[in-house]
């Protein structure tokens with residue numbers, strides 16, 4: 001966390017996790033029971049989630065805790081007694097949207113005086129945010145940071161009993177809370193967090209400041225969770241971490257990501273996915289496990305951020321264009337039909353036209369299945385926010401427009417190359433436009449649309465790809 005003189009004070013790498021103790025867990029359980037017994041308690045909740053899959057999974061844990069307190073999920077925020085915003089701050093617009101929506105909710109309280117409003121997540125964990133919430137957002141009843149999620153029952157109980165706002169933003173960064181109840185969004189898909197935090201300090205990124213130091217869960221806890229999920233018939237697990245490739249650093253017994261994947265593969269869950277992989281830590285051993293594992297999907301999200309060495313150096317990414325391309329080549333040698341996706345940032349401070357064009361040419365060279373593209377957003381406390389050479393907004397917008405065109409062309413080529421092939425599609429939803437159609441993901445993570453009904457959701461169906469549209473493939477059921 002930056003100190004008041006603006007210098008970064010946490011740089012040391014401390015991986016050793018601190019587990020929430022059984023006594024602390026017991027206190028939360030008691031708070032859950034007490035809330036259940038209160039006559040004046042909220043009956044329903046609605047969680048608004050911003051940001052990444054890590055946040056989506058945190059919301060599943062928050063929902064699990066609220067359900068345990070006897071509340072039910074409301075259809076929408078207008079009908080809920082308790083609305084909780086789980087926020088993101090990775091880019092400024094995510095933050096602006098969250099604050100705008102929280103402000104809008106304030107109006108609702110005029111008709112509904114008992115409405116409780118809470119905010120949590122990364123935005124709240126930022127330096128000075130607690131002070132801002134206390135002064136500027138006086139109508140917020142409950143605010144807590146990323147390290148306090150497991151304390152929701154006690155915080156809510158205190159709010160309900162004392163009718164005084166609760167703001168809890170801990171600096172206890174190395175915490176791991178096991179055994180929280182989870183209300184999963186789907187029965188056929190499950191997120192499993194394998195590690196928390198990040199130590200990479202990419203110069204543009206706020207995540208290490210708001211998610212704390214990198215720490216990994218014990219392998220036995222992860223395997224137990226996966227085992228339980230398998231018994232419920234889950235079709236796909238998605239392992240989550242800011243940099244899953246460094247899973248196990250600091251744990252005992254030589255736990256590592258390839259080792260974890262090998263063990264998970266033995267459980268026979270049909271599909272295993274993971275994100276995110278930092279290119280600098282993508283090892284030969286991991287490539288081998290991906291190539292030989294029976295259930296590990298042939299997809300890798302490998303954020304490159306830029307195609308230019310000088311920008312990569314300024315971003316503190318610790319790889320070069322060349323070494324990234326070598327890893328891509330190795331991956332394709334070992335897994336010829338692998339689908340690669342990535343993240344790219346345009347308009348990093350000082351990025352010249354030529355440096356930007358290196359990102360365009362890299363997209364062309366690699367041929368990603370798809371990419372998330374972002375305009376650089378300065379984040380307070382990060383190294384890049386202090387760098388000179390801000391790129392004007394119109395210029396960044398022009399660059400991102402060109403980059404999106406390049407990505408779309410790569411997506412079109414990748415999609416075209418899949419026509420005629422058979423994909424195993426895990427059906428996720430009914431099509432919004434046509435209810436005789438369903439869509440889902442092949443193992444490469446590309447969306448496939450086919451004829452089907454609600455009954456197909458959660459099933460894996462072999463599909464022959466018949467044609468390619470801009471962002472999806474179309475196909476027909478086949479025997480195998």
Ligand code: SAH
Nearest residue numbers: 090204205242276303343344374375376377
């Ligand atoms: N841990 C993951 C992702 C973290 S955030 C990883 O390392 O890949 C997701 C993406 O948001 C990043 O990959 C990056 O492309 C983008 N991002 C992060 N900080 C940003 C910023 N300040 N401005 C613009 N994009 C940013």
Ligand code: SF4
Nearest residue numbers: 198200201202205207
């Ligand atoms: Fe942010 Fe870099 Fe860590 Fe990803 S690896 S969370 S981009 S600091």
